Amino acid sequence: MIVLGYNGFGRSAEIFGRLFRATGIDRHLLYGHDSSAALVVDGKLVAAVEEERLNREKKTSSFPVNAIRWCLESAGMTLDDVDTFAFSWQFSEDVLNRMIAEITDDPAASVEQKFARLRRLEETHAAMFSQAATEADFLEHTGHRLDPAKLVRVPHHIAHLMTGYHLSGGGDAAFLVSDGRAEWLSAIAGEVRAGEVKVFDDMTVDSRHSLAMLFSVVTRYLGFVPNNDEYKVMGLAGYGAPPEPNPFLTHVVEMCPDGTYRIPYPAHAVPDYYELFDRVFGGDERCREEFDYRVRVASAAQHMLETVTAGQIRTLEARSDLPRVIFEGGLALNCVNNSKLLERSRFTEMDVSFGASDVGVAIGAALYACGRAGTPPRVSASPYLGPSYDGQEIQSALEQYADRVVWRELDPADVPREAAALMQERCVIGWFQGRMEYGPRALGNRSILANPKFPDIKDIINERIKHREQFRPFAPVVLEHLAPEVFELGKKKSSPYMTFVVPVRPEYRDRIQGACHVDATSRIQTVTEESNPLLARLLREFNELTGIPCLINTSFNVAGEPIVCSPADALSCFLKTEMDHLFLGNFLVSRM
Numbered sequence: 340m341i342v343l344g345y346n347g348f349g350r351s352a353e354i355f356g357r358l359f360r361a362t363g364i365d366r367h368l369l370y371g372h373d374s375s376a377a378l379v380v381d382g383k384l385v386a387a388v389e390e391e392r393l394n395r396e397k398k399t400s401s402f403p404v405n406a407i408r409w410c411l412e413s414a415g416m417t418l419d420d421v422d423t424f425a426f427s428w429q430f431s432e433d434v435l436n437r438m439i440a441e442i443t444d445d446p447a448a449s450v451e452q453k454f455a456r457l458r459r460l461e462e463t464h465a466a467m468f469s470q471a472a473t474e475a476d477f478l479e480h481t482g483h484r485l486d487p488a489k490l491v492r493v494p495h496h497i498a499h500l501m502t503g504y505h506l507s508g509g510g511d512a513a514f515l516v517s518d519g520r521a522e523w524l525s526a527i528a529g530e531v532r533a534g535e536v537k538v539f540d541d542m543t544v545d546s547r548h549s550l551a552m553l554f555s556v557v558t559r560y561l562g563f564v565p566n567n568d569e570y571k572v573m574g575l576a577g578y579g580a581p582p583e584p585n586p587f588l589t590h591v592v593e594m595c596p597d598g599t600y601r602i603p604y605p606a607h608a609v610p611d612y613y614e615l616f617d618r619v620f621g622g623d624e625r626c627r628e629e630f631d632y633r634v635r636v637a638s639a640a641q642h643m644l645e646t647v648t649a650g651q652i653r654t655l656e657a658r659s660d661l662p663r664v665i666f667e668g669g670l671a672l673n674c675v676n677n678s679k680l681l682e683r684s685r686f687t688e689m690d691v692s693f694g695a696s697d698v699g700v701a702i703g704a705a706l707y708a709c710g711r712a713g714t715p716p717r718v719s720a721s722p723y724l725g726p727s728y729d730g731q732e733i734q735s736a737l738e739q740y741a742d743r744v745v746w747r748e749l750d751p752a753d754v755p756r757e758a759a760a761l762m763q764e765r766c767v768i769g770w771f772q773g774r775m776e777y778g779p780r781a782l783g784n785r786s787i788l789a790n791p792k793f794p795d796i797k798d799i800i801n802e803r804i805k806h807r808e809q810f811r812p813f814a815p816v817v818l819e820h821l822a823p824e825v826f827e828l829g830k831k832k833s834s835p836y837m838t839f840v841v842p843v844r845p846e847y848r849d850r851i852q853g854a855c856h857v858d859a860t861s862r863i864q865t866v867t868e869e870s871n872p873l874l875a876r877l878l879r880e881f882n883e884l885t886g887i888p889c890l891i892n893t894s895f896n897v898a899g900e901p902i903v904c905s906p907a908d909a910l911s912c913f914l915k916t917e918m919d920h921l922f923l924g925n926f927l928v929s930r931m
Contacts, residue, residue, distance in 0.1 A: 347374025
């Protein structure tokens with residue numbers, strides 16, 4: 340059985356820009372962002388790629404025509420071969436009725452405002468949400484007419500859940516899914532037993548009280564791009580302790596005993612939130628530009644997020660006796676929170692996948708449809724699901740840049756040794772190998788690597804290479820069996836996807852300063868010989884040469900651009916930066 344999962348709407352940017360002013364700083368506040376496609380063949384996940392990696396438009400919401408094409412071509416298939424098309428949204432009649440009620444029941448809106456919102460919803464439904472719109476979108480972008488009997492529309496949060504459930508190996512588990520909003524909810528919780536999903540309805544949170552969207556409003560308030568830069572707020576929070584009492588918890592969020600919560604304004608009420616935040620933090624437009632003020636608000640926002648989700652986890656603990664919990668959705672990218680949730684709970688394990696945010700729902704939708712059709716998914720945990728390029732393709736790309744770079748081809752066995760030798764010094768390298776990883780984190784195949792022992796290496800990479808804010812931290816990649824020696828892992832035995840932050844052991848804080856955040860923590864990636872053999876060899880070689888068991892690993896891109904996909908992307912990015920060398924497969928590339 341062949342199942343193609345996908346996420347993305349052809350008209351999302353246009354519709355949300357025109358009707359909901361999702362432009363400029365708010366350009367990512369729309370349905371279908373992080374569009375992508377995934378291919379499952381006889382229960383096996385064989386290919387997946389985000390559309391942004393191919394169309395080079397960061398966080399694109401465009402219909403994933405390039406991603407669909409690549410997935411099928413990589414498997415030697417066409418659209419005619421697909422048995423089921425799984426779309427990661429389901430705007431059922433019940434969902435639409437709830438969306439209508441969300442508008443009509445709003446006591447703060449006038450009748451005229453309600454009619455205007457209803458008209459916008461009607462137009463959005465006709466252009467994007469309806470079955471007819473889904474079929475027309477597919478036909479317009481692929482030339483293929485969908486057979487309605489082959490189309491499965493999967494509820495967005497269930498797609499998130501299936502991603503985490505199957506990528507973590509299946510089995511019984513409790514779960515929490517939390518993001519900005521799905522069709523109309525922002526969070527669900529429950530458990531999976533014997534493959535059956537049970538949602539605890541009394542723990543659901545609708546989009547009017549979305550914690551992730553509140554965090555996005557804070558992101559915007561601090562001058563960053565909402566639904567994109569929340570990790571910057573998380574990083575800033577490490578520079579200071581939250582104020583006591585926390586204004587977000589005393590004046591903004593109302594926590595309920597059942598683990599749910601209430602938020603005063605909808606996320607689109609930006610002026611109301613700005614006035615509220617200025618009042619409770621004693622701020623103004625000028626303050627929002629000051630580092631210390633930003634840190635104070637960011638640390639309070641991070642503490643608020645941790646406190647509210649901890650309440651959800653406590654309620655989930657009381658409802659489920661299972662020892663493991665799956666956490667998915669955009670909020671699960673807050674890896675500082677993930678570690679605290681696990682350590683402070685009775686759960687012995689927490690799984691957060693490499694596709695926890697909306698990039699992953701194409702995978703989850705495909706796996707859901709596959710299982711529903713009677714083919715049990717058989718999924719490995721590998722994130723390396725994207726395009727790869729052979730030596731001839733790399734050579735061809737190099738020749739296009741022959742007037743700007745020089746290169747030499749190495750014996751494959753010598754690549755890790757040469758890279759390790761170079762990184763004994765303040766040498767920053769681009770590392771382009773094998774199949775591209777899936778998800779928002781570079782996991783060692785499209786990475787920028789460096790020696791973490793130098794205190795100034797963070798400034799060098801932020802300023803000269805990534806072109807981003809100086810306060811931004813970098814993650815270390817480490818061999819899994821050495822990780823407990825360097826980091827305090829707590830309940831975690833591994834962290835292969837950079838989805839958990841852990842303390843650095845005191846004896847290593849000076850030794851790996853470049854990979855140690857200001858609060859002495861690191862967002863680690865653990866690697867084994869099985870998960871990424873080449874990267875594991877590089878880490879072994881580097882450790883033998885330097886006695887340092889980890890490397891800085893950051894994504895191979897510059898601010899505002901997607902992670903590189905092709906050799907040409909890598910060469911273009913390399914030449915925009917002050918990276919010292921580029922390992923392009925077996926080729927060592929340097930500037931002229």
